[in-house]
Amino acid sequence: MNRDAKILICDDDETLCYLLKEELLTEGFKIDITYDGKSAIENLSKNSYDVLLLDLEMKQMPGEEVLAFVKENFPGVQVIVLTGKTEMRSAINCIKNGAYDFIPKPYEFGQLLVTIDRALEHKELIVSNKVLSTKIDQTAPKSIIGESETIKEVLKLSERAARSESNILLQGETGTGKELFAEYIHKNSSRSKKPFVAINCASLPDQLIESELFGYEKGAFTDAKSSKQGLVEIANGGTLFLDEIGELSFTLQPKLLRFLENGEFRRIGGITNIKSDVRIIGATNRNLMEESEKKTFRKDLLFRLNVITLTIPPLRERGGDILLLANYFLQKKSPVRAIKHLSHTAEKTLLNYKFPGNVRELDHIIERALIFSEDDTIQVKDLNIPKEDYALLAERIEGGEVQLLDEMEKIHIKKILDYNNWNREDSARALGISQKTLYTKIKKYNLNQ
Numbered sequence: 001m002n003r004d005a006k007i008l009i010c011d012d013d014e015t016l017c018y019l020l021k022e023e024l025l026t027e028g029f030k031i032d033i034t035y036d037g038k039s040a041i042e043n044l045s046k047n048s049y050d051v052l053l054l055d056l057e058m059k060q061m062p063g064e065e066v067l068a069f070v071k072e073n074f075p076g077v078q079v080i081v082l083t084g085k086t087e088m089r090s091a092i093n094c095i096k097n098g099a100y101d102f103i104p105k106p107y108e109f110g111q112l113l114v115t116i117d118r119a120l121e122h123k124e125l126i127v128s129n130k131v132l133s134t135k136i137d138q139t140a141p142k143s144i145i146g147e148s149e150t151i152k153e154v155l156k157l158s159e160r161a162a163r164s165e166s167n168i169l170l171q172g173e174t175g176t177g178k179e180l181f182a183e184y185i186h187k188n189s190s191r192s193k194k195p196f197v198a199i200n201c202a203s204l205p206d207q208l209i210e211s212e213l214f215g216y217e218k219g220a221f222t223d224a225k226s227s228k229q230g231l232v233e234i235a236n237g238g239t240l241f242l243d244e245i246g247e248l249s250f251t252l253q254p255k256l257l258r259f260l261e262n263g264e265f266r267r268i269g270g271i272t273n274i275k276s277d278v279r280i281i282g283a284t285n286r287n288l289m290e291e292s293e294k295k296t297f298r299k300d301l302l303f304r305l306n307v308i309t310l311t312i313p314p315l316r317e318r319g320g321d322i323l324l325l326a327n328y329f330l331q332k333k334s335p336v337r338a339i340k341h342l343s344h345t346a347e348k349t350l351l352n353y354k355f356p357g358n359v360r361e362l363d364h365i366i367e368r369a370l371i372f373s374e375d376d377t378i379q380v381k382d383l384n385i386p387k388e389d390y391a392l393l394a395e396r397i398e399g400g401e402v403q404l405l406d407e408m409e410k411i412h413i414k415k416i417l418d419y420n421n422w423n424r425e426d427s428a429r430a431l432g433i434s435q436k437t438l439y440t441k442i443k444k445y446n447l448n449q
Contacts, residue, residue, distance in 0.1 A: 008040065010034045048277070049074075051080060054067065167279065169245075169306040172314070175361055177358075186281075189279070201244045202437050206251065224269065242283070326350055334370060339376075365383055413441055413445065
């Protein structure tokens, strides 16, 4: 059970509160006490709690009003009503209005403890569902596949980084598996039992990113019919992964910096500060130091983020892992009774390919080959790798005409766009980037049909 959870007790019986606090502290919980509903609301607005133990009969504000406030503004807080026998009907109504359960007074501590544990399990289930709904990229494998020395070294550094509480910046080209490494760090950290929440900063407009990160209060804008928790609130105690953080607008960067500095934020439309204990892992395919010199990324935010910086190697520097990954994807995506395999020439072709799209591109190549291969052996033609373009490119590189990575990326993006009849949504999905990033690349390389 999660015995490091934070509980707020709200009851005007000071003796009961003291005894209850002492009992719960011995179980490992973190406890705060308030003696009236108004103070409870103030505490809830400033701090993150897992459970509220709420008395119904209080002088200044009845428990039902506090419950209504919690359900509207902090739906993740599990409310357990403490009620006398004469208030049983009110307690049942509280259950209908969103309380998790009620405990009659005088209560047995063992019964209360069981109820608290069940409420915490219920909260974890709710958070897990919210976390799953925020996961944007589900294409990467769920374990890090690789035996090359380069990947082993990064894994070793990731394990060391996981043991710290510092913020981390993951650098690497698109498709190298930065989110996978972020999850690996989270799972090997002391926060592993708390949520891992991911958001792609390049996939949403500024206004939506702000509301997703920090939440909003009811009435903050036209469609805000109820309050909503932000991801920094949902991830309390855990890890928040900000993918493509280099795409975060200059107007939003100060708000993220403020949160990184003191762990406090305000919901959109809110007037009170809320605290949340979150570790930030950012990821980018840009050189943020160069971006800071161009004044497109705040240098103070960069220094807050890159306390620890890890560089994820591109697939072309992990030659020994290419076939290992290819066979992993084959087993993962093939029908159970008809697992296909690569021909010798197909393996050789993969080993000689530079993979500008990295692991994600290999994943898509294998998936496409499984669809188009005619039997249980995947041939070179099934891989659909544009080898002619790259042979021509090699000649141009020797003549000093082009830069390798940009030209390879340009050719690759053009091929994917043509393959998908210039459908940007399908092409962005195949490339493993957002439509916003794809549009930027099209403009950068002056691509057209």
